[in-house]
Amino acid sequence: MTQFEKNESVVTLRPGRRTGIGQLMLEYNLYIILAVLLTISSIVSREFFTANNLTNLLLRCSFNGIIISGMTFVILTGGTDLSVGSVFAFAGVFLATLQRGYFFRFMPELTTAFEQAGELNPILPLPAAVALTVVVGGLVGLVNGLLVTKAKMPPFAATLGTMVAVRGLAFTYAGGFPIPGFTEGVKWLGTGQLGVVPVPVAIWLVVLVVVWVILKFTVFGREVYAVGGGETAAHFSGIRADRVKIAVYVISGMLAALAGVVMAGRMNAAEPREGAGYELDAIAAVAIGGTLMSGGKGSVLGTAAGAIVLGLIANILNLTNVPPYPQQIAKGLIILGAVLMQRFVSTR
Amino acid sequence: MADSQYVLEMDKVCKSFPGVKALDDVTFSVKRGDCHCLVGQNGAGKSTLIKILAGAYPLDLGVVRLDGRKVTFRSPDQALRMGISVLYQELALNPYFNAVENIFIGRELSNRWGIIDYERMKREAADLIDPFGVHVNLNVPIRELSVAQQQIVALAKALSFDSKVVVFDEPSAVLTTEELERLFAIIMRLKQSGVTVIYISHRLEEIFRIGDMVTVLRDGRVVGTTPVAEVTQPDLVRMMVGRDVGMEFPARKGCPSETYLEVANVRAPGLHSEASLVVRKGEILGIFGLVGSGRTELAHAIAGMSRVEYGEIRLKGERLSIQSPADGIRKGVALLPENRKDEGLVLGMSVAENTTMPIWRRIQKVGLLDRRELRCVADTYVNKLGVKTAGLDYPVRNLSGGNQQKVVLAKWLAANSQVLILDEPTRGVDIGAKMEIYRLVVDAAEQGLGIVLISSELGEVLGLADRVLVMRAGCIVGEFDPREVDQETILARAMGVA
Ligand SMILES: Nc1ncnc2c1ncn2[C@@H]1O[C@H](COP(=O)(O)OP(=O)(O)OP(=O)(O)O)[C@@H](O)[C@H]1O
Numbered sequence: 074m075t076q077f078e079k080n081e082s083v084v085t086l087r088p089g090r091r092t093g094i095g096q097l098m099l100e101y102n103l104y105i106i107l108a109v110l111l112t113i114s115s116i117v118s119r120e121f122f123t124a125n126n127l128t129n130l131l132l133r134c135s136f137n138g139i140i141i142s143g144m145t146f147v148i149l150t151g152g153t154d155l156s157v158g159s160v161f162a163f164a165g166v167f168l169a170t171l172q173r174g175y176f177f178r179f180m181p182e183l184t185t186a187f188e189q190a191g192e193l194n195p196i197l198p199l200p201a202a203v204a205l206t207v208v209v210g211g212l213v214g215l216v217n218g219l220l221v222t223k224a225k226m227p228p229f230a231a232t233l234g235t236m237v238a239v240r241g242l243a244f245t246y247a248g249g250f251p252i253p254g255f256t257e258g259v260k261w262l263g264t265g266q267l268g269v270v271p272v273p274v275a276i277w278l279v280v281l282v283v284v285w286v287i288l289k290f291t292v293f294g295r296e297v298y299a300v301g302g303g304e305t306a307a308h309f310s311g312i313r314a315d316r317v318k319i320a321v322y323v324i325s326g327m328l329a330a331l332a333g334v335v336m337a338g339r340m341n342a343a344e345p346r347e348g349a350g351y352e353l354d355a356i357a358a359v360a361i362g363g364t365l366m367s368g369g370k371g372s373v374l375g376t377a378a379g380a381i382v383l384g385l386i387a388n389i390l391n392l393t394n395v396p397p398y399p400q401q402i403a404k405g406l407i408i409l410g411a412v413l414m415q416r417f418v419s420t421r
Numbered sequence: 422m423a424d425s426q427y428v429l430e431m432d433k434v435c436k437s438f439p440g441v442k443a444l445d446d447v448t449f450s451v452k453r454g455d456c457h458c459l460v461g462q463n464g465a466g467k468s469t470l471i472k473i474l475a476g477a478y479p480l481d482l483g484v485v486r487l488d489g490r491k492v493t494f495r496s497p498d499q500a501l502r503m504g505i506s507v508l509y510q511e512l513a514l515n516p517y518f519n520a521v522e523n524i525f526i527g528r529e530l531s532n533r534w535g536i537i538d539y540e541r542m543k544r545e546a547a548d549l550i551d552p553f554g555v556h557v558n559l560n561v562p563i564r565e566l567s568v569a570q571q572q573i574v575a576l577a578k579a580l581s582f583d584s585k586v587v588v589f590d591e592p593s594a595v596l597t598t599e600e601l602e603r604l605f606a607i608i609m610r611l612k613q614s615g616v617t618v619i620y621i622s623h624r625l626e627e628i629f630r631i632g633d634m635v636t637v638l639r640d641g642r643v644v645g646t647t648p649v650a651e652v653t654q655p656d657l658v659r660m661m662v663g664r665d666v667g668m669e670f671p672a673r674k675g676c677p678s679e680t681y682l683e684v685a686n687v688r689a690p691g692l693h694s695e696a697s698l699v700v701r702k703g704e705i706l707g708i709f710g711l712v713g714s715g716r717t718e719l720a721h722a723i724a725g726m727s728r729v730e731y732g733e734i735r736l737k738g739e740r741l742s743i744q745s746p747a748d749g750i751r752k753g754v755a756l757l758p759e760n761r762k763d764e765g766l767v768l769g770m771s772v773a774e775n776t777t778m779p780i781w782r783r784i785q786k787v788g789l790l791d792r793r794e795l796r797c798v799a800d801t802y803v804n805k806l807g808v809k810t811a812g813l814d815y816p817v818r819n820l821s822g823g824n825q826q827k828v829v830l831a832k833w834l835a836a837n838s839q840v841l842i843l844d845e846p847t848r849g850v851d852i853g854a855k856m857e858i859y860r861l862v863v864d865a866a867e868q869g870l871g872i873v874l875i876s877s878e879l880g881e882v883l884g885l886a887d888r889v890l891v892m893r894a895g896c897i898v899g900e901f902d903p904r905e906v907d908q909e910t911i912l913a914r915a916m917g918v919a
């Protein structure tokens with residue numbers, strides 16, 4: 074399997090490629106878990122393999138999917154971003170206010186008149202409004218990044234702070250209640266179809282491809298891995314570790330905001346309560362996806378598969394009419410099982 | 422049976438890693454009370470052998486016998502309880518614990534109320550560290566100590582178990598002459614009290630100083646075991662490498678010309694007075710000093726790892742303000758750090774990626790990494806330095822210690838800077854490769870780089886440098902011409918006795 078090649082002073086080893094089931098299992102274990110779950114699902118429920126159900130499944134995964142595409146960056150650097158759920162909610166509220174021609178709804182009594190009339194008065198064209206919302210999400214990320222790098226706070230603590238604060242901001246901004254009604258454009262983002270593909274799923278796919286390309290082929294992507302794998306060594310090698318870390322939080326915030334916009338369109342309402350607990354789902358998906366929580370190792374495709382595993386679990390429990398509370402127990406156990414299986418297979 | 426003359430025996434031991442046969446049918450026996458040395462090129466399998474002895478790796482095939490009885494260790498603590506303690510090549514200390522906590526981790530001493538007796542632990546730790554004659558602050562986390570101080574803590578820890586076999590895997594790589602002498606004295610004492618020592622080193626003179634027997638490994642096989650008294654250094658080299666290796670330092674042709682780097686009255690953390698030096702184009706400036714003399718701190722200040730408090734750094738007459746390593750690399754001042762595990766390498770990344778890390782930004786095309794170029798650069802340097810790896814995409818974590826060091830060097834040679842500071846560049850590298858590295862360093866100087874060479878090996882500094890600065894206690898205390906000075910003078914200056 075190994076051949077030696079003499080070159081004046083040294084022996085260079087050239088290994089044969091490892092093949093066989095073992096290697097396959099190692100590289101694709103997550104996809105094997107996914108296949109197993111799919112098989113189980115199709116056995117326990119007749120409805121599972123209907124086009125309708127599968128589209129629905131992907132649709133449900135897409136929001137979490139977009140969020141964790143950003144979260145993957147953060148976790149690859151060895152950090153974590155707990156603020157995504159709050160940013161997600163805040164993005165919807167922020168866009169809703171833009172659509173109504175004002176920025177702030179501190180005093181509900183002044184503005185309820187507008188809403189009762191259902192009046193929409195977009196002050197910005199849709200693309201600009203969405204872009205601005207995403208930028209605002211990025212600003213929250215910037216705050217996270219600065220707290221982590223300049224103030225040297227542990228990511229968990231820093232983003233816990235912004236998580237609580239931004240959630241509060243979402244409620245304040247919305248005056249405490251959901252803001253109903255969006256323009257057609259926003260609704261299309263959440264409910265439209267591109268052929269057979271729902272728009273949120275299409276957005277997710279685009280995000281996925283872009284993130285995959287960034288992580289795999291750009292210098293920035295490799296820097297993310299280097300910082301996560303060994304920050305001092307990366308720093309000493311001329312990588313501006315602080316900038317990389319700030320950038321990943323910005324990306325995470327932007328994608329969380331984008332997901333929030335799409336969700337608002339889907340619900341045709343901005344609900345400041347939305348997205349609570351999403352940060353945990355996102356972390357679960359990343360863990361199932363085989364990304365090392367300490368950073369430096371993992372892939373966005375793995376994370377996407379992790380999101381689908383999570384979606385599948387919920388879907389199959391629904392189809393088999395498991396009541397909500399036991400559902401949570403089952404979900405927790407299946408997450409543990411999946412992560413365990415990952416560890417087991419990949420340490421062999 | 423328990424009285425067999427061998428404490429430890431390994432019989433036909435094999436061990437493979439994916440793509441590499443690290444040990445192939447290795448038979449190795451160690452006599453009680455001997456100092457048995459183990460030598461071989463980088464990647465020959467020395468550390469793997471030790472790790473199998475210590476229960477850190479399982480073996481594929483073969484038998485290990487301790488006192489004539491077959492043993493199968495499943496973990497290092499089992500081996501430890503049977504009386505085998507190991508100083509590993511890669512420091513295995515908890516970076517956040519202080520020296521005392523590290524030495525007594527898991528077996529803390531307690532008073533009769535069951536409360537940890539910290540004072541007693543501290544006293545015993547000091548007793549273990551004192552014989553090395555190096556001041557080690559026992560109260561700060563290990564990561565705040567220099568590599569050499571860390572090494573001494575690790576040595577103290579290995580000695581603290583009162584084991585019957587103590588294994589040293591390259592203890593000398595980071596130590597200077599002074600601490601090394603003290604280590605030898607300690608080893609002699611151990612032998613006198615009947616302890617068996619296994620000693621690994623690439624500095625063959627050490628083998629002749631303290632060894633009784635020596636075993637040579639090459640590509641995972643035993644080439645031979647002989648009494649040290651019956652071989653010469655060239656014999657050993659021939660056995661290790663399989664051919665003769667010239668041991669002369671490469672000759673210098675060009676002569677240093679205009680001034681490149683000027684460091685004027687610089688104060689920085691860890692320096693106790695203002696430091697000034699110049700490096701000329703094509704010059705190799707050697708810096709020698711004992712552990713903790715501020716060599717690394719000075720290097721860090723120049724290359725942007727730490728902040729310059731005041732003073733000036735000029736490159737080709739132009740004032741430079743280097744804020745970070747990235748800044749330094751961009752402006753042409755690069756540093757090869759001494760601590761390869763934390764500062765030198767991202768262990769989980771591949772050989773190719775590590776080699777090219779400082780130039781990623783340079784070989785990009787519209788933000789995309791040019792992988793062909795990347796592999797091409799990596800391939801060139803990996804071949805130049807003879808890095809033994811299963812492939813360019815192999816994670817550096819899986820390389821042997823010396824080969825990891827070659828990757829660090831490859832990286833900084835590839836970085837294409839104008840001034841290159843090398844902090845212990847040949848740490849843990851085998852003789853053949855060392856000569857190769859010397860040639861590359863001299864080549865680099867001939868091609869017009871300014872080189873600062875920091876090393877604990879005085880021979881290396883004297884053999885390569887055009888000028889030598891000596892540091893002591895955070896100050897530059899002398900400048901010498903290596904052609905006109907002998908080792909004793911420099912050592913005396915470094916130790917403050919002259
Ligand atoms: N954990 C590992 N995974 C894969 N390969 C490994 C691992 N550890 C060692 N190897 C390989 O086994 C071979 C022997 O390595 P080992 O560390 O024993 O060398 P060594 O003789 O100690 O070298 P050095 O003088 O450089 O320390 C090398 O080719 C190395 O790449």
Ligand SMILES: [Mg+2]
Nearest residue numbers: 468510821822
């Ligand atoms: Mg070794």
